[in-house]
Structure formats: structure tokens, C-alpha cells
Amino acid sequence: MKLKDKPFSRFNSADKATSESKDAEKPLFEQYEKWLKDSLGIEISNGVKTQYEYITERIKIDFEKKSLFWISLMENLIDIHENYKINTNGYNLFNDPSKKPEFNTKPFDSFLLKTYRKNILENDNFPKEPNGGWITPKNWMSRTNDLVRTRFVVKYIDGVSYLVDQIITQCEQWVVT
Structure with missing residues (x-):
């Protein structure tokens, strides 16, 4: 079986021997x-x-x-940004805190x-x-x-955990699981 004829797979080369026979009849x-x-x-x-x-x-x-959760999060985005600046001696969380993240569909x-x-x-x-x-x-x-998704872009790596903590807090307030 040529590699190009194999089903689309995320197997690595170590899995090749076991996956060949298992996938042989799969389209x-x-x-x-x-x-x-x-x-x-x-x-x-x-x-x-x-x-x-x-x-x-x-x-x-x-x-x-x-979504009341999302609306609330968007309303608090500038406050989250400003609190990050206070906690990091003036560093910005976002390049533009007024720009809302866009949603994309899969x-x-x-x-x-x-x-x-x-x-x-x-x-x-x-x-x-x-x-x-x-x-x-x-x-x-x-x-x-994962039919609909969005992405937040932060300036610094420590901003990721800070933003995640803020989003978790929002989730807890709105009982989002």
C-alpha cells in the first residue's frame, strides 16, 4: 500500500505497522x-x-x-485589559482592547x-x-x-493564563460549564 493510498491519519511512523492492517478496509x-x-x-x-x-x-x-455570558465578557474586556495593566506595571494585555474577537464557523x-x-x-x-x-x-x-470558535490574541505569554482566569471567573458567574 502506497502512503498516498492510506486513509487520512494522524498515526506516526511507530504506529504504521499496526495501523496498516487495521485500516486496510477503511475508505x-x-x-x-x-x-x-x-x-x-x-x-x-x-x-x-x-x-x-x-x-x-x-x-x-x-x-x-x-448569550448573556458573552455579552458580559465583551463588556468587561476593557476592564480586564486595564486590570492586567495595573498588575503588570503598565503592560497591555491586548494590542487593541476595544477590538472584539470575531467568531468563525467551522x-x-x-x-x-x-x-x-x-x-x-x-x-x-x-x-x-x-x-x-x-x-x-x-x-x-x-x-x-467545535462548530463555532473564536480566538483571543494577547501580547505576552503570561496574558494567556491571566485571560483564562478571567474567562473562568465569568463562566462561574454565569454558571457556564
Whole structure:
């Protein structure tokens, strides 16, 4: 089996010998949509992709505009920045504390790759369903935890732990788990 013919994998070379035989019957990612259709009767149509994009965009908008936790955190961002400056003798936490972090949705192709990893590559029961069942359009929104994401950029490495502590405090105030 040539390396380019192997299923997409995060195995390192030490795992190669054991992964070759285990993955031999697993489809390549390029074959995944056909496998979904042939094995599970699921067609990844434009409608499925559009539905995914609509739902993830709604999650993003709702979180940005309606989450009391997020709204409160954004209102406190300048205070968090100023407290950091006080605690560090004038060093800034952010380059621009008035700039709010942007949310991004996971692109559909990246999301489909994740379902491939869960359904095929990391499935020790393959060709049977993985523990917890197949991840399909009927359940994939509730079975995936990183559909919407954001990123904070701090100027200095110690700012990471400081900001994490502040976010944890906000989570505790809003009982976010």
C-alpha cells in the first residue's frame, strides 16, 4: 500500500505497522461521501451543506447577540485589559482592547473531515458503527463540539493564563460549564 493510498491519519511512523492492517478496509477520505451513500444511505447534497452552514451561522449569531455570558465578557474586556495593566506595571494585555474577537464557523469540508475521522479512522469497531453510533446529519450538530470558535490574541505569554482566569471567573458567574 502506497502512503498516498492510506486513509487520512494522524498515526506516526511507530504506529504504521499496526495501523496498516487495521485500516486496510477503511475508505479513504476521497471515498467517504460514496461510502456514506452506499453504507448508510446518506447523500451529502448541496441541501445538507446549506443546512449545516445555516445552522452554524445561527449558532454564531445567537451566541454573539444573545448569550448573556458573552455579552458580559465583551463588556468587561476593557476592564480586564486595564486590570492586567495595573498588575503588570503598565503592560497591555491586548494590542487593541476595544477590538472584539470575531467568531468563525467551522467550514463544511473541515466538518465533514471530522465526521470521517470519528466514523472511520477512530472507529475501532469499523465496519460496524463506532461507540455511540454513527455521526450523521440527523445527529451531527449535537455530536460535534467545535462548530463555532473564536480566538483571543494577547501580547505576552503570561496574558494567556491571566485571560483564562478571567474567562473562568465569568463562566462561574454565569454558571457556564
